[in-house]
Amino acid sequence: MSFTVAIDGPAAAGKGTISKAVARHFNFGHLDTGLLYRAVGARMLDGVEPVAAAKALDARDLDRTDLRSAEVAQAASKVAVIAEVRAALVDFQRAFARRSGGAVLDGRDIGTVICPEAEVKLFVTASAEVRAQRRFLELADSGTTYEAVLADVRARDERDMTRAEAPLKPADDAVTIDTSALSIEEAVAQAIAVIEARQQG
Numbered sequence: 433m434s435f436t437v438a439i440d441g442p443a444a445a446g447k448g449t450i451s452k453a454v455a456r457h458f459n460f461g462h463l464d465t466g467l468l469y470r471a472v473g474a475r476m477l478d479g480v481e482p483v484a485a486a487k488a489l490d491a492r493d494l495d496r497t498d499l500r501s502a503e504v505a506q507a508a509s510k511v512a513v514i515a516e517v518r519a520a521l522v523d524f525q526r527a528f529a530r531r532s533g534g535a536v537l538d539g540r541d542i543g544t545v546i547c548p549e550a551e552v553k554l555f556v557t558a559s560a561e562v563r564a565q566r567r568f569l570e571l572a573d574s575g576t577t578y579e580a581v582l583a584d585v586r587a588r589d590e591r592d593m594t595r596a597e598a599p600l601k602p603a604d605d606a607v608t609i610d611t612s613a614l615s616i617e618e619a620v621a622q623a624i625a626v627i628e629a630r631q632q633g
Contacts, residue, residue, distance in 0.1 A: 473507030
C-alpha cells in the first residue's frame with residue numbers, strides 16, 4: 433500500500449532532518465529531491481547542458497561527494513528554474529512517491545506540483561536569520577561570515593519563491609511547522625503527530 437508524505441520548505445529549515453526521522457519512524461522510503469537538482473547542478477558545473485544532465489540522471493550521480501558544497505547548492509537553485517529540467521525529474525519523483533510501503537519526499541514543490549494527492553503535506557519553515565545561523569554553523573570551517581550566509585539564504589528564498597515554474601509555497605492543505613524556536617525532537621514529534629492523525633483519520 434502506498435502512503436505519501438510531502439515535506440516542503442526553504443533551505444536550512446530542517447525539512448531534511450525531519451524527513452529522515454519521519455521515514456525511519458514509519459519505515460517509509462525517503463527521497464531528498466533537492467539532491468536530484470544538486471546532481472544536475474554539479475553536472476552543469478562539469479560542463480554538461482542542464483536539460484541533458486536531468487534526462488540522463490543516474491543513481492550514481494546522487495553519490496557524488498561534492499553535492500553539499502555551496503557552489504553546487506547555487507548551481508542547483510539555478511537549474512531548478514528551468515522548466516525542462518523540472519519536467520525531466522517529475523516522473524522519477526512521482527514513481528518514488530507511490531512505491532509500496534510508504535514514501536517521504538522533501539523538496540520545494542512536492543505538495544504543490546509533484547504529489548498534490550499526497551496523504552500528508554507539511555511545510556517546514558523558520559526565519560531567514562535562524563536558518564542562516566544554522567547553515568553558518570555547518571560551514572564554520574569554510575571561512576565564510578554569517579552576513580554572507582544570510583545574504584545567500586535570502587537570495588535562494590527570493591529565487592525559489594518567485595520563479596515562474598513551481599515556486600516555493602505551502603500547499604493549500606499543508607500543515608506548517610515553524611522550527612525557529614523548536615528543537616529537532618519537538619519538530620519531529622509534531623510531524624509524526626500529524627502523520628499518525630492522518631493514518632488514523
